[in-house]
Each structure stands twice: as structure tokens, then as C-alpha cells.
Amino acid sequence: MDIVEVGPRDGLQNEKRVLPTGTKVEYVRRAIAAGLTRLEVVAFARPDRVPQMADAEDVLRDLPRADGIRYIALVLNGRGLDRILALGEHDRPHEINYVVVATDEFSRRNQGMTTMASLDAFRTVARRAREAGLAVTLTVAASFGCPFTGEVKPDRVREIVANAGELDELCIADTIGVGVPVQVTELAAAVREVTAAPLRAHFHNTRNTGYANAITAAGLGFTALDASLGGIGGCPFAPAATGNIATEDLAYLLNRSGLATGVAIGPAAATGAWIGAELGLATVPAQLGRAGDFPGDLSE
Template sequence: MSGPTGNGVRPKEVEIVEVGPRDGLQNDPQLVPTDVKIELIRRLAATGLRRIEATSFVHPKRVPQMADAEEVVRRLGDIPHLRLSALVLNERGFDRALATGAFAEITFAAVASETFSQRNQGATVQENLETWRAISRRAEAAGLFRSVTIAAAFGCPFEGEVPVARVADLARAVADIGTEELSLADTIGVGGPADVEIRFAAIRDAAPGMKLRAHFHNTRNTGYANADAALRMGVSALDASLGGMGGCPFAPEATGNIGTEDLVYMLDRSGVASGVAFAGLRDTTAWLEERMGRRLPAQTAHCSIFPPVPA
């Protein structure tokens, strides 16, 4: 994918990072069987998705849905052209991810507000930076692609507005430590397109030339508008979750991510290539809804196909 430009024009292509198996499922009250998680990842890969966040290595008592992390990747096996990633929040989680030998990349969360940082990771913002310093060094030595997400970059569920300058300072600190990619996450879905433009402009200044990624929740129905704004700001990778599932166990009212199928539909209609088959996503959503026993939030899996298929 091409690097960030931020010239206000949509790119010709964008990379989608599927976070459904991790962020989509982590907060769901219904424990999903390991077999279903494995089949979900295989079906997602078959649609053309090349980056899938498969799991997170966190304490099982805090996030029970991720208790089978090692088993999922052990039984998944190799899938051609697929880059598996995992979320790690501390060195213990990194040790577990590294021991599997299954991952091409890792994601770390650096939180932009002190209160949420301590609720989410049990550490201050500065302590998290020092944790990243240790993990980043080891990940680089292991040849892993490093991605850091700045969580609550658009607003905090406990402190409210998060200053742009704080986000930029945190991005600068992370870039100085070392990473290949920086992501801004609207963890509680409070931002609008103007917020996206302002924050990514600040990030480009704070970390020139950095590969940029965005993670939007659709809590207040602005997620897709924000994704389009991010494209125009030079973001080259967008997170999405099949069916629009998702949320954070430690952020009140953090509802689902933007849906992968809805995002791909928008991209297709906008002439932005993702390499992902919309029809395959629709079929996979229908399959997952049967296993979850309910309709999922995303919309396009439940609409008629457009343009209509000739009879």
C-alpha cells in the first residue's frame, strides 16, 4: 500500500485489518467455542482479507472470551498469504504470543487518557510507554511488524474530551521508541469527520512518514463517515469487524466496530480497492449469525444485492 499523503483525495486502494475475532468477540457475553473462532478466521481469509487480528493475550479472568488464545492459533494452521496479528498489553502477553510462532505482527495499545489507561491496562500512560519500549525492542529483534494503537484518541469515557496535543505527544513518543504503524482509535465512537481530519493532521506532523491506520466504533453512527475522512487524510489501513460486532470490556457504552461488509460496500462504491469480496463477507455474516443466534449490527448483509443480479 502507498504511504500517507493527506491530500484530501481518496486513495485507489486501502488495506482492511479484520478485528472481528478479537475486538468483535472480546466483549460479547456469549462465549464463542474455539471451533467457531477457527472457522470464522478461515472464512474471513477466504474473502481476501490478508490481515486478521486473531486474538489477544490477556488475563483470562479479565477477558474470558480470549482464554483460548493459544489453542486458536495452534489449531488454525497456516493459511497462505494471511498475516495473523495479536493484541498484547504487557510483556507477559508478548511472551505468550511469541511462543506460538504464529504471528507476523503484534499490536500494542497506548491509551491517551490516564483514567482509561489505568482501567484498561492497570498502568499510567508513562508506564505503558516503558512497557512498549521493552516489547518494541524484542518484537523488532524477532522480526515482527509492530503496530501501536492510541486508544481513546477521540474521547475518554471517564475524562471526556482528549486534547489533540496529548494525542500528538503520545504518537511522537511511540514513534521515537519504534513502530512501523500508528493507529488512532475512537474507542467509544464519539468523533466526527472534522475530529479525524484534525487528529491525523497532528499525527502526520508528530510522526512524519509513518504508516497510518484507523479504528472506528459506530456507537453514534459516525464510524463510516470517519473512515472516509481517514482515507482522505492518508490513512492506508482501516480496522473493521465482521457484522459490526465489538466493544471494550473496560469502556462503558463502547459498542460495535464499523462492519467489514458495510465498509467494503462503501469502498467498492467509492472506487477504492480493498481486495476483499463483498459477497463472501455477506455469506460469512449469515453463517456467524446462525452460530451467535442473533442478527448482528451491520446492515448490508441484510439488504438486497445492488446492482441486482439479472434473472
């Protein structure tokens, strides 16, 4: 089971402290050392709105490059892709993740346009990205609920996906952490009617349902799940958004469920604690840093 480490992007973008480039690169290095091979490392967003991501180009230039390691950059529009393509080929990410928000109100607040206008822009960006050799993921944000307009129906998400065009991967995101397992099942069935693309999911644990949603998605054949080391982060444009599900906790759940992730629990938990300290957090949401792996060293 593939865990996509989103801490360097979705984790850091919602934290008050802006970390230096070198610390961000070290965060990625430690994540790779813990066994993570697919990492969402930057966002190409407006620096005045998301100052935590202002050094996206510098981060990408300084990241270690190795076979089997894939970097993802989040983009919200064509300007974000322009910034990626201005980089040398060696410094570019391997993939882009483009976000379309499921409701018009949230989309206007997040991207300054309606959902369908954002989807129009996605099709153009996706074509240009593929021409440049980049894989493309479409994330439908707020698929489970909107902080401004309430419930989001599976039909709405299906409509968006049906009009998205070619997809390398589809991610359905519970941006504000309101989803429950039955919704995961309903959304998976809805999007499967209109796409055969591999499915990825992005869950937040705002209402303590993120891990239940994740194991449900795994059982439904999703091939990738997002998580952040330490469980840090959240959406800066969603009221009361709290952290992602924690990489170390998710890896423990999946590994012991027979779904090998390749993530080493000890180093992952240590990295979660380390990044929390770098951010000035008294503690991080992840549990494994406190509870430890099992069985672990039973002589202690």
C-alpha cells in the same frame, strides 16, 4: 485499501457467549475466503478479565497458514508478548498490536497503569517483538474521547506518538465511538508532525459516525482501516460501547468509491450473518446482510 478484520478479536471479546476454538478458527477461514488477508485474531489478555480470548494460543496453533495471509495478536504488556514467544515460530502471529490508552484514568482501569507508564512498557515490548521478527503496531486507544474524563485533544495524542519511538504502523482508535470527521482530520495532522509511519484507524459506530470517519481517513491517506464482519464487538472496558464498523458495509463503501479492498461483499455479508448466529444474536449491526450488494442480481 486494506481492511484489517478485527472480528475474531475485537468482535468476539465483547460478546457474552464464549465460542469454542474450532468456531473461532472457522470464522477466520470464512473471512479469508471472503478476501480478507490481514486479520487480528486473538488478544493476549488476562483470561479472568477477557474469557473470550482465553484460548489464544490454541487459536493460533489451529489457524490455516498461507502466503499473503497475515495474523495479528493484540498485547497489552510484556506478559502477553512472553506468551507469544513461548509458541513455536510456525504458530506465532506475524504482527503484534500494542494498545496504549490516551487518558490516564482509562489506562488505569484498562491496564492498571498511567498512559506514560504503558508507553514505557510499549517501547520495551516493541524492541523485543522486532528482535523476534514480528511487525509492531501502536494503537492509541480513546484518541477521540474518554468515557471517564471526556474530550481528548490532538496535542495529547501527538505527545504520546512523539514519545513512542520507532513504529511500523500507528493506529488511532475511536474506542467509544464519539469521533466525527473533523477530528479525524485534526488527529491525522497532529500525528503527522511527529511520525511518518503508515496510518491505520479503528472506528466504532456507536453514534453512527463510524463510516463517515472511515471514508475521511481513506481520503487523508490512511492505509488501513479496522472493521469486523457483522459489525460485532466493542471494548469490554468502555461503558455503553457498541460494535465496530462492519467489514461488509465498509467494503461496499470503499469499493464503490474506487478504493478496491479485495473483499467480496456476498461472502463477507454471509460470514457476518453466520457469526451473529453462532453468538446467538437475533441480528447483527451490518446492513449489507439485509440489503445486499448493488447492483447484484436485478432479476430477483
